Amino acid sequence: MPAPLLAVRDLQLHYFTSKGVVHAVDGVSFEIAAGETLGLVGESGCGKTSCATALLNIPAPPGRIAGGSILLDGAEIIGMSDRELRRSVRWSRISMVFQGAMNSLTPVYTVRALMAETCREHAGRERLDNARIEQLMRQYIGLVGLPAHVLDRYPHELSGGMKQRVVIAIALFLEPRLVIMDEPTTALDVVVQAQILNLIKELRLRLKLSYLFITHDLATEAEVADRIMVMYAGKAAETGTNEQIFGERGPSHPYTRMLLDATPRLHASTYSADSGPAGSHGPRELTFIPGAPPDLLDPPRGCRFAARCPFAKQKCRSEEPPMAVLEDGHHTACWKAVKDAEYERS
Amino acid sequence: MSAPESAVPVLELAHVKKDFPLRRRLEEVVRGSHGSVRAVDDVSIQLRRGEILGLVGESGCGKTTLGRIVMRLTAPTSGRMLMDGQEVMQTGEETQIAWRRSVQMIFQDPYASLNPRFRIWDVLEEPLLIHRVGASRAERAQVIETVMEKVKMVPVRDYLDRYPHMLSGGQRQRIATARALILSPRVIVADEPVSMIDLSTRAEILHMMKAVQQEMELSLLYITHDISTARYFAHRIAVMYLGRIVEIGPADQVIETPRHPYTRALIQAVCEPVPGRVQRLKELPIRGEIPSAAAIPRGCRFHPRCVFARPECADLTEPELEPAGPDHFAACRRLKEI
Numbered sequence: 001m002p003a004p005l006l007a008v009r010d011l012q013l014h015y016f017t018s019k020g021v022v023h024a025v026d027g028v029s030f031e032i033a034a035g036e037t038l039g040l041v042g043e044s045g046c047g048k049t050s051c052a053t054a055l056l057n058i059p060a061p062p063g064r065i066a067g068g069s070i071l072l073d074g075a076e077i078i079g080m081s082d083r084e085l086r087r088s089v090r091w092s093r094i095s096m097v098f099q100g101a102m103n104s105l106t107p108v109y110t111v112r113a114l115m116a117e118t119c120r121e122h123a124g125r126e127r128l129d130n131a132r133i134e135q136l137m138r139q140y141i142g143l144v145g146l147p148a149h150v151l152d153r154y155p156h157e158l159s160g161g162m163k164q165r166v167v168i169a170i171a172l173f174l175e176p177r178l179v180i181m182d183e184p185t186t187a188l189d190v191v192v193q194a195q196i197l198n199l200i201k202e203l204r205l206r207l208k209l210s211y212l213f214i215t216h217d218l219a220t221e222a223e224v225a226d227r228i229m230v231m232y233a234g235k236a237a238e239t240g241t242n243e244q245i246f247g248e249r250g251p252s253h254p255y256t257r258m259l260l261d262a263t264p265r266l267h268a269s270t271y272s273a274d275s276g277p278a279g280s281h282g283p284r285e286l287t288f289i290p291g292a293p294p295d296l297l298d299p300p301r302g303c304r305f306a307a308r309c310p311f312a313k314q315k316c317r318s319e320e321p322p323m324a325v326l327e328d329g330h331h332t333a334c335w336k337a338v339k340d341a342e343y344e345r346s
Numbered sequence: 347m348s349a350p351e352s353a354v355p356v357l358e359l360a361h362v363k364k365d366f367p368l369r370r371r372l373e374e375v376v377r378g379s380h381g382s383v384r385a386v387d388d389v390s391i392q393l394r395r396g397e398i399l400g401l402v403g404e405s406g407c408g409k410t411t412l413g414r415i416v417m418r419l420t421a422p423t424s425g426r427m428l429m430d431g432q433e434v435m436q437t438g439e440e441t442q443i444a445w446r447r448s449v450q451m452i453f454q455d456p457y458a459s460l461n462p463r464f465r466i467w468d469v470l471e472e473p474l475l476i477h478r479v480g481a482s483r484a485e486r487a488q489v490i491e492t493v494m495e496k497v498k499m500v501p502v503r504d505y506l507d508r509y510p511h512m513l514s515g516g517q518r519q520r521i522a523t524a525r526a527l528i529l530s531p532r533v534i535v536a537d538e539p540v541s542m543i544d545l546s547t548r549a550e551i552l553h554m555m556k557a558v559q560q561e562m563e564l565s566l567l568y569i570t571h572d573i574s575t576a577r578y579f580a581h582r583i584a585v586m587y588l589g590r591i592v593e594i595g596p597a598d599q600v601i602e603t604p605r606h607p608y609t610r611a612l613i614q615a616v617c618e619p620v621p622g623r624v625q626r627l628k629e630l631p632i633r634g635e636i637p638s639a640a641a642i643p644r645g646c647r648f649h650p651r652c653v654f655a656r657p658e659c660a661d662l663t664e665p666e667l668e669p670a671g672p673d674h675f676a677a678c679r680r681l682k683e684i
Contacts, residue, residue, distance in 0.1 A: 037624070041615055043545070043546050044544050064526045075561035102388050159635050160405075161635055162635075189404040189571060189636075190572070190573070191612065191630065191632055192635065194615035194617075194653040195614065195630065197617070197628065198628055198630070201624070201627055202627060216544070217544055218619045219616075219617035219618055219619040220617050221619075222618065222619045223617045223623050223624070223653045224624060225624065225630070226624060242621050242622075242624055243621045245618055245620055245621075247621045258546070259482075259545070259546060260619055262549055263546055263619045264544050264572075264574035264577070264578060265574070265575060265619065266573065266601060266613060266618060267601075267613075267618060284552075285546075285549075285578075286548035286552065286575075287549055288445050288546060288547050288549035288553070289546040289547065290550070292514055292516075307565065324354055328385045
């Protein structure tokens with residue numbers, strides 16, 4: 001098997017606040033193969049964005065990478081200087097569409113100026129001449145479905161959908177292999193959302209990109225992700241293929257299960273077999289997960305989901321479940337799912 | 347879900363329009379020309395007793411403006427509003443204050459809609475003081491306790507002295523609901539009440555609101571961009587496009603057998619948590635993006651984006667709502683053919 005494009009091992013990202021250390025990403029491991037989309041999903045505050053910022057080593061202050069390893073094409077990037085990262089990793093190999101980026105475009109810059117700035121900062125390895133830069137800009141603005149004259153427009157002259165296309169073009173035009181998409185459709189209207197999702201999927205095939213696709217919404221992941229990693233309170237709870245998570249058997253971790261049950265389903269054809277009272281055509285009641293995620297300043301012992309889990313037993317509260325393999329590609333950190341003998345007895 | 351029937355609607359809007367003036371350039375001021383944006387264009391809807399009406403549409407479609415008109419935070423340019431069949435459009439502060447007792451609002455952002463320097467007690471006592479409900483502090487405490495129990499903020503004593511920043515988003519939205527309920531209104535306008543709440547707890551808030559709505563026989567106007575929560579929450583759904591209602595009917599029917607091409611596109615665009623979709627693109631039966639409300643297309647305003655449009659859709663006048671099923675209406679020239 002070829003080495004994955006990205007291999008993250010035991011990643012730790014902590015926020016050193018005045019109140020103490022927040023363990024926002026606490027020992028997370030995952031891989032992304034070339035051309036693959038890994039979906040990263042979980043509630044707000046579970047560490048999704050922190051995880052992504054670690055890959056570019058741009059955590060929001062007072063955050064710092066506190067341990068682990070990030071191999072990009074087999075080479076370690078943790079420990080690289082900022083200058084090195086800027087010249088040889090950020091944007092040229094890994095780029096990111098930040099959450100809400102479309103509303104953070106500098107209002108006094110035209111799209112061309114915005115793109116040129118990105119180029120100046122990051123295209124260090126092979127200095128690009130102006131003609132080549134212009135050519136790349138036109139090519140990528142076209143690839144995201146916009147006419148070339150958009151390059152001369154200011155952000156306020158563009159609609160939400162167009163701005164998001166510009167943000168995607170900026171993320172892509174230095175030709176990275178991995179693009180981190182952080183909630184790229186969240187603030188958009190549903191029709192525009194679907195159009196942007198289609199664009200993201202189309203670009204992936206055309207440019208042979210890999211994505212780390214972050215969202216709080218499992219339904220969106222179902223649409224784009226080959227594999228899904230569910231995070232809870234700074235840790236990975238479950239990883240599985242699209243089919244393993246959304247297929248008939250469904251997820252194995254109670255958190256994923258409950259998150260899926262809290263996700264609305266619109267069409268009758270997508271209700272699972274167990275939905276609704278007998279004979280009804282309506283959707284199953286929308287459920288919710290009682291309680292709130294734990295405080296990561298002082299995370300609980302044992303499984304972090306135990307306090308909200310209807311299946312939690314003594315063992316769950318005292319001992320942290322390891323990531324166990326259920327079948328090829330399907331991993332879960334749950335005592336119940338792995339039928340732990342001690343759990344079953346208690 | 348079946349909608350409760352009743353002869354006289356609690357609230358009725360008839361041919362309501364709202365124009366907002368555009369900012370004028372100097373030459374336009376000199377010439378005396380006035381440009382305007384029609385945010386709400388000839389909307390007639392009824393809110394029935396004890397029903398939740400979902401008002402669904404994309405940003406800029408006028409749904410929030412319509413909610414503000416119901417709240418009388420914005421005066422319509424023309425049209426009538428009736429409560430229990432009585433005209434209510436006359437202005438004047440006194441009627442406004444009386445109106446607030448019967449129509450209340452829950453806002454989208456629970457982080458911005460509660461005064462950060464008010465304790466929960468103050469948040470809930472303020473409407474009672476303004477409307478002179480409860481002669482003594484003890485009486486007001488009684489009212490506050492009752493309403494806190496309704497929104498499941500118990501034990502009540504644990505919360506009354508807290509400040510909003512000490513509560514989670516879900517808890518804040520419960521407080522916002524309690525504040526809307528405390529004057530025992532008849533109508534509540536909820537503008538995207540759960541869009542800022544985490545998905546995992548969204549249903550909890552919706553269940554709570556629905557339980558209260560049923561118990562108090564409230565009529566609720568649920569304004570949202572999210573047609574999938576509207577299906578779970580609302581009895582009827584009205585779909586709005588560029589200031590007009592293009593389809594209205596029982597929630598299940600509108601979702602299962604949508605009749606307007608726009609509704610179909612909206613439904614088609616929703617993502618579903620089912621496998622096997624990664625390799626193909628979603629088919630979207632709609633073209634382009636929503637046009638500006640300052641340049642509404644002539645004829646049927648949806649025709650430039652409609653995949654079923656024919657020349658007559660642009661040439662003839664705007665289609666009106668027509669029967670499309672039991673209690674179900676849609677505004678499309680080609681309703682019978684498509």
